[in-house]
Structures are given as C-alpha cells and as structure tokens.
Amino acid sequence: MNRIEIRELTKDHGPRRVVDHLTFDVLPGRVTGFLGPNGAGKSTTMRLILGLDRPTAGSAVIAGRRFTDLRTPLREVGALLDPQAPHPGRRARDHLLALAVSNGIPASRVDAVLEQAGIAAVARRRIGTFSLGMRQRLGIAAALLGDPGILLLDEPTNGLDPEGIIWIRELMRGLAAEGRTVFVSSHLMAESASFVDHLVVLGQGRLLADTPLQEFIDARSTPRVRLRTAEPERLAAALAREGLRMAAAEDGRWTVDGAQAERIGALAAREGVAVLELSDERASLEQAYLDLTADRSPFSATAA
C-alpha cells in the first residue's frame, strides 16, 4: 500500500506544459531520487501528488487513494515542501503540537520527532529566529510526526551544512530500510548519488529515466582506464592495433576510453610492456546526468 502511482500526470500553467504525461511508480523500501534541472517540474509534481494543485490530466495515487481522499493524511504521508511555510512568530514545539492535535496524533510524538530531527534544544525558540538549515529540520520533524509509511521531501538538503547532509542521508536510508517509501527531489546529482537507490529523472516536465542508480551509471558512461607506463609508445602502438587510443592525462598518466583494466592489463602482458599503474576509472554520475538533461534544461548553457 505504501506506494505512489503516477499515471499520465499532466499540468499546464496557461499555455505552458509544466508536467507532461508522467507515468511511474515510487516503491517502498528504497530511496527514490526525483532529479532534474531547475524548472523541470519536480515541485509541481510533488504538489500534484499532495493534492495542492489539480492536474490538467492524469492521476496521482498515494497509499491507494488520491491524497485528498486520505482520512488521516499525516499518518500516511509526510511531506516537506516549503521550509519557510510555518509562521515565524510560532515556537517550533507549538507549531508541531498544533499539527499533532489537528491530526489526532499523540503529543508524545512531538518530542520524539524534535529529538529525531536534532532540534530538541531549540524547540522553544520562535521559528523566525531559525536558520534555513534549522527550518529544514523542523520541516522534516513535521513530516515524521504521523510516523507515515510514505515521505515526500522536496530538496531537503537545501541549507543544510555538511553534517546536516550526512544526518539526512542516514535518516532517509534508515526510513527506507524500515520499509517506508522515500521520494526525495534534488537538482544536485552528485549529492543525491550518496543516498538514492533508484532514480526518476525529469527534463522539461517529461520522464527521462526511471531506473536503479547503478544501471543509470552503467548505461550512460563509457568505461575508461587510467594507467602509467614506462613505455608509452610501444603500448600505444599495441592498443592502436586493437582499435584503442591512448590519450595523455595529467601527471604523466594516460587514459584509454572504451576498455576495462582487465583487457589492457592482458594486452600489455602479451606485449611485454611494463605497466606501473592500471585502474578502471569510476564513471561520473554527474556527467551522465548532465549529458541526459543538458538539452532539457531552460538554462542548458549553464548546465552544460
């Protein structure tokens, strides 16, 4: 039941199509990253899932129903959308307490989530005095309040310091390990790679990829070997006979595209060329993502 089902979801704002026939599922037990350049339509999709916007066409079903038909929404779905939303004059604890009371959630949960979000010490301070990072933590505390099976987090790492980012990474991984559905948006691929199992990538409102993280990397990056040798000319000649090209890299090292270390090592051994260093280069997820989304971003000049 803890799944999100998106079918042909479409949203127009005036003449502009912001979300374009999206179809995908978000499944429990893993962290699904919702990625795309600025303006791709991620926040709009989340708003549609949460019933804050009406779709032009298509549907978003969460925990088996439309969000607006859920009887106790906070107990089924926790969401972090806009950390600036809570009233600045309210004290953090009072804000959570009001949410709890209006949703039939026991007050004891308030202290539990304040603790879990690492803001118990500032619980009696007014929200207006909070930094963006503290507001993000408060937003996450609110999302966790009803102990929901599904979490939707829009750019939760915004404003967090490195320690905060590690904290949220561990939190999301822990929630997924408990069997919950975690759907988290970001426009930063490199950062997301450390906590995401599965990727849904959006570009100009359209679905570009719906795939496990590792498959995404493997499918979009050519293998590359980095090596050091005392006899570059001989090795280059031997590689050329196999249709491979050796290119000079920094610090006197060389790279070979389109091959793996195993093949280059065997070839060098056959030729009797001494290889001093040989390794497969890790494919860059960031590059794969930029390649995929480059021409789908309204700001592609900067994205590329």
Ligand SMILES: Nc1ncnc2c1ncn2[C@@H]1O[C@H](COP(=O)(O)OP(=O)(O)OP(=O)(O)O)[C@@H](O)[C@H]1O
């Ligand atoms: N109420 C609205 N009226 C008109 N256009 C809108 C409205 N809401 C969003 N848009 C436009 O829809 C597009 C998608 O916006 P959205 O906020 O969903 O993107 P996003 O992927 O979440 O981007 P970001 O990473 O910058 O948050 C943007 O071009 C935005 O300007």
